[in-house]
Every structure is written in C-alpha cells, then in structure tokens.
Amino acid sequence: MSIERYWPGSSKTRLAGLVISCVMAVLSFCASPLLSDTAPQEQHPSSSGHQLVVLLDVNANQRKVLPVELSLAEGVIQKLDQPGNVFSVIIFGSQTPALLKPWVHADEVLAAIRDVSSEETRPNYLSVRLYEALNLAFGRFADDARPKSLLIITEGNDERDKMFQESLSRAQQLHVACNVAMVAGHSFYGTKAIQRYGFYLRELAGKTRGRYIEVGDRQKKIPRSVDRFSKGILAQDWK
Numbered sequence: 001m002s003i004e005r006y007w008p009g010s011s012k013t014r015l016a017g018l019v020i021s022c023v024m025a026v027l028s029f030c031a032s033p034l035l036s037d038t039a040p041q042e043q044h045p046s047s048s049g050h051q052l053v054v055l056l057d058v059n060a061n062q063r064k065v066l067p068v069e070l071s072l073a074e075g076v077i078q079k080l081d082q083p084g085n086v087f088s089v090i091i092f093g094s095q096t097p098a099l100l101k102p103w104v105h106a107d108e109v110l111a112a113i114r115d116v117s118s119e120e121t122r123p124n125y126l127s128v129r130l131y132e133a134l135n136l137a138f139g140r141f142a143d144d145a146r147p148k149s150l151l152i153i154t155e156g157n158d159e160r161d162k163m164f165q166e167s168l169s170r171a172q173q174l175h176v177a178c179n180v181a182m183v184a185g186h187s188f189y190g191t192k193a194i195q196r197y198g199f200y201l202r203e204l205a206g207k208t209r210g211r212y213i214e215v216g217d218r219q220k221k222i223p224r225s226v227d228r229f230s231k232g233i234l235a236q237d238w239k
Contacts, residue, residue: 049084053137057154059093063118075226081106092133093119128157147236148176155184156197164200179210185217
C-alpha cells in the first residue's frame with residue numbers, strides 16, 4: 001500500500017516564497033540604475049600624476065633664441081596637460097635661479113612662462129648657474145614613486161665636473177628623468193667635432209633615461225622635439 005504524504009500549508013509557503021522572490025527581483029532591477037547614477041566616480045588623486053620641472057636658461061646670450069626656448073616649453077606642457085600632472089618652472093642664468101611656480105596646473109605655468117624675459121647684459125657677466133638650478137629643481141621633488149622629470153632648456157654651459165657628479169647622483173637617487181633641449185644661436189661643437197656645450201648634460205640625460213635633443217635656433221624643429229620630449233616624459237615609469 002502506498003502512502004501519500006501531505007504537508008499542511010506547504011503549497012501556500014512555496015507560493016508566498018515565489019511572490020517574495022519576484023518582488024525582490026523587481027525592486028533590484030528598478031534600484032540598480034539609480035545606484036549607478038548616484039554612485040561617486042573613482043577619482044585619481046593628483047599624487048598619481050607626473051611631475052615636471054622646466055628649467056629655462058635666460059642668460060643674456062640667449063636673448064635672440066629665447067622665443068624658441070619658450071615655444072618648446074609651452075608645447076611640451078600643453079601636450080602633458082592631463083589630469084593629475086603638475087608643473088614647476090625655474091629660470092636661471094648669471095643670477096641666482098628663481099622658482100616661478102611651485103606645482104601648479106598647466107594653465108598657470110603657461111601664463112608664467114609667457115612672461116619670462118632674458119637677463120640684461122652685465123659688465124661683470126658671470127658663468128651660467130646651471131647646477132644651482134638643478135639643485136633647486138631636485139628640491140622640489142618628493143622621494144616617492146610618482147614619475148618625475150626635468151626638462152632643461154639651455155645653451156649648454158655645463159662645466160664643473162664635480163658639480164655634475166653631484167647632480168647625477170641626486171637625479172638617480174630621486175629617480176628623475178633629465179631631458180635636455182639644447183637651444184642656441186651658435187654651434188655646440190668646436191674644432192674636430194669636439195662638443196663644447198652640453199657635454200655633461202648629454203651624459204646626464206643618458207644616465208637618467210631622459211632625452212637629449214639639439215634644437216639649435218630653428219622654430220621648425222620645435223614640433224618634432226615637443227613630440228619626442230612629451231612622449232618620453234609620459235612613458236617615464238622609473239621606480
């Protein structure tokens with residue numbers, strides 16, 4: 001004899017569970033678009049961006065080519081105008097280097113660069129204070145994992161071997177890529193093709209994973225130089 005078992009209320013229980021499940025599904029479907037619309041978007045903190053310090057050589061010898069320097073600096077900064085990227089600009093020459101802007105966005109540093117002018121000729125003209133400018137720039141960087149770069153736009157007066165070694169060690173310690181743009185109205189080489197300007201700067205760029213480009217005094221070389229520098233800086237991930 002077969003015995004059919006009957007559980008009182010089981011059908012009602014199953015029906016009630018089914019109704020509850022349907023209601024929850026509908027509520028979930030209706031609520032999900034609201035949640036996606038009101039949920040805060042992920043924000044990338046500024047500390048995740050690149051840091052770039054631009055060094056501009058404004059010594060009196062650069063008066064005629066200063067427009068080339070400024071155009072190059074502006075072009076690179078405009079290319080790097082991306083969320084999280086911050087900039088500083090330092091001018092140097094025969095006088096004490098000066099920090100014009102400390103870690104600002106592109107529009108602020110561009111405005112500062114457009115106001116830069118060359119030094120006046122002085123009877124007691126001194127050597128260009130490149131290494132002081134480099135030390136000032138290195139002091140702007142925090143010792144953290146953010147990509148850091150220098151863009152040194154200069155005639156290339158870079159004597160003083162001891163000071164070069166100190167600058168190289170500091171750059172390597174901080175993991176700063178040093179990019180060098182040689183801008184001048186004269187040749188960078190002497191007799192027998194011996195490099196007279198930028199000899200140590202070329203080595204600084206090579207040993208810190210930066211780029212070294214001889215721009216000279218020609219505006220037509222700026223677009224390609226801007227493209228090469230900006231791509232190199234954005235690819236900088238030396239850690």
